[in-house]
Ligand SMILES: [Fe+2]
């Protein structure tokens with residue numbers, strides 16, 4: 226039997242204890258409510274001394290009776306916590322706990338199937354995918370694929386963000402590589418080699434395998450619970466770009482000279498996916514060039530999507546993005562009177578009428594005839 230009913234308002238998803246410049250502790254928090262809305266929150270040092278040691282913020286706590294006020298920091302809305310009650314886990318009904326489980330942003334099983342069990346994989350590619358999956362299972366990291374973000378802060382930094390990023394790139398590649406003849410035939414039309422003007426130039430199997438495996442090394446990089454980056458020797462030494470390359474080198478079937486060539490092209494696309502500016506290898510093949518650009522499109526659009534969400538909450542203002550090197554402009558960024566479209570308004574009717582009369586009256590006359 227439960228005692229009084231636990232009225233849970235937030236679950237603490239992340240709780241980071243930090244120090245101010247004057248060496249006083251404060252907390253940077255991420256809270257989740259029962260509607261799956263996340264909140265950035267802070268507890269400042271003026272509140273902390275009033276909290277008993279065992280009730281200090283910790284990941285996984287359930288809070289009720291929360292007292293807070295809003296603050297805007299660098300254009301970002303934050304909750305500033307002034308007080309809260311911590312429930313003991315046994316005080317909370319399982320059904321209530323269920324409401325506070327953070328859900329991935331995407332149907333994870335659908336995307337995993339689309340990646341590894343695509344029905345049009347050629348036999349060698351299919352074998353490669355199954356071997357990679359087996360490898361990750363043996364390493365005990367496979368299940369993390371459902372939770373990890375694609376980035377810690379730059380892009381797709383949400384539960385399931387990694388799969389969302391791959392899903393977007395697969396969609397984009399499908400649109401790019403369908404031939405005219407295959408339009409309207411859905412997935413079946415995707416076993417083609419590029420748009421109609423470039424037939425034969427792009428090996429779609431390589432491009433698609435590149436999309437599936439380009440960030441696979443990130444599975445070692447993130448903690449599936451906190452979604453934080455976790456330092457590890459693989460990414461310290463090789464970065465995630467090369468983890469996929471190693472897997473292809475190890476598991477690709479080299480049964481002919483043509484197969485060796487395709488394996489190499491796939492490895493090149495993976496190694497070069499960070500592009501000419503940021504990567505150690507510059508993209509040199511059509512698949513590598515496309516892979517790099519699709520990666521960028523998906524990542525940059527995610528920055529805009531988050532800015533759009535923030536702008537809706539914060540009255541139009543957006544935050545500087547390190548990835549874009551700029552503050553994103555999103556719909557609603559400019560109030561209507563400042564919009565460039567305001568300059569293109571129809572001239573008002575009265576002025577237009579006066580202009581016509583003037584023209585008609587003096588048309589074709591010399592100055593001294595007027
Ligand atoms: Fe990457």
Ligand SMILES: [Fe+2]
Pocket residue numbers: 375390439440520
């Ligand atoms: Fe990526």
